[in-house]
Amino acid sequence: MTVLRGASVALRPTVPEDIPALAAIRGTPEVRERWRGGDDLEADLATDLQDPDTRCLTVDHDRRIIGMIQWYAEEEPDYRHAGIDLFLDPAVHGRGLGTDAVRTLACHLIDVQGHHRLIIDPAADNTAAIRCYTKVGFRPVGIMRRYERGLDGSWHDGLLMDLLADEVVR
Template sequence: MTVLHGASVVLRPSVTEDVPALAAIRATPEVQARWKGADDLEADVAAGLEDDGCHCLTIRHQQRIIGMIQWYSEEDPDYRHAGIDIFLDPAAHGRGLGTDAVRTLAHHLIHECGYHRLIIDPAADNTVAIRCYEKVGFRPVGIMRQYERGPDGTWHDGLLMDLLASELTR
């Protein structure tokens, strides 16, 4: 995959040298509240880079690593689509950088890879993430009840959102 340039962010394939910075971001309380943390975050991040079904891209802003965005796909021709996940350094929140990263990857997946539909599945109570995805054009599909187990061990609802190629906003 090539390097993708957004309005303010650069997305490039994640490499082993990115792991310490990405693990440090994953270790922040704000990110750990939404992304399950492993005992060894560096090993967990590194393992994700080696997952053949997942494409990890490091998000950079002003020459600094601020997070990671990843995508995966369903390639059965009758169900073909791609899904996106993202985490961002809390220090970078509130500046539109997450929206820029999601929009940049969505544009690539639709226009370069030919996907007609994308999905994303934030926690149903993550209103900040949901608003970010709506700015790109994602729409709520429905609540997935008791979708994921949270760090506290209880089940939490997720919101399935999707984006059709014609709905992508610039």
């Protein structure tokens, strides 16, 4: 895959050399709350990079790593779609960079990969993420009750959102 360029961000295939910077971002309290993992975040990221079903892209802004966006595809013809997930450095939250990254990848998945439908599943209480995804055109589908376990061990709801190809806000 080539580098995907948004209005402010560049999305490029994640390489092993990106792992320390990405692990540092995933280790921030704001990100760790949403993107759990084991005690060794670098090992978790290395495992993600080895997963043949997940494509990891490093998000760069002003020649600096600010996060990672990843996607996977369901290739069964009768259910074909792609899913997206994202984390960004809290230092850049609120600047529209997440929206730019999601929009850039969504357009690539629709225009180049030929997907007609995309999904994303933020925590139901993650209003900033939901607002970001809504700006790209994602719509709420429904609440997935007790969808994921939180850091405190309790279960939390997720929000399933989807985007059809003709609904993307470009």
